[in-house]
Amino acid sequence: MIVNALSIAGTDPAGGAGIQADLKTFSALGVYGTAAVTALVAQNTRGVTAVHQVPGAFVRAQLETLFDDVRIDTVKIGMLGSADVVDAVADSLAHHRPRFVVLDPVLAATSGDRLLTPDAVDVLLERLLPSVDLVTPNLAEAAALLHESPAANESEMHAQLVRLAGLCPGVLLKGGHLPGDECVDLLRIDGTDARFAARRVPTASSRGTGCTLSSAIAALRPRHRDWCTAVGAAKAYLTGALEGGAALDVGRGVGPVHHFYAMWPAAPD
Secondary structure, three states, rough: OOEEEEEEEEEEOOOOOOOHHHHEEEEEEOOEEEEEEEEEEEEEEEEEEEEEEOOOOHHHHHHHHHHHOOOEEEEEOOOOHHHHHHHHHHHHHHHHHHOOEEEEOOEEOOOOOOOOOOOHHHHHHHHHOOOOOOEOEHHHHHHHHHHHOOOOOHHHHHHHHHHHOOOOOEEEEEEOOOOEEEEEEEEEOOOOEEEEEEEEOOOOOEEEEHHHHHHHHHHHHHOOOOOOHHHHHHHHHHHEEEEHHOOOOOOHHHHEEOOOOOOOOOOOO
């Protein structure tokens, strides 16, 4: 049976992040993708110019209508934007209880533009973090959730991982912003700790890495025996997408990863 996955997130007209990236990831990994839109974001590869927030009541209507008809096996949550949207998503998930839920706590865009209001962060901490299966913050997001400074090394990362794990069932803390030839992520879930080290891919096409990794984990978890193996498979997919990004020519800013690197024919010389 083909897995049905749901993305709850904002849009990216340039196609490298948000719901567009999630749906591409789902498709590339053989999963049927559905989506509920939380915000309409005017952005390109260079930054965000405007955000139109979808009212929480309409997000709730999207989710209730979808769950009423479609079997949802796994969920990825991205940009939520406002406190009432966080509440709507938390209520819907508490009622329908999908088996696997991954939260990418999107606080800001790659460009630095803020995508979650300060009051929404408090609701996120109170209502969503304790109820999802896995949270996938980067170093800046982890620091914001803990009200601390970002980790400066792997030892500090591990200390923040432990503190975050006290707030939610599972955490994948992403260390890609630390310097070095390796990118190290740390996982704590189901009584298991794991360290994932991948070589750093030198590329100008890294847009949407967080969206892509979290949606890949959500897509792959139903087909793997545990979270650790699903995360490992998702990271391998992301590495290929990063390597393949050079084949694309999208925008004049930070280019997107290539979600279909394994499927599309090679570009002609």
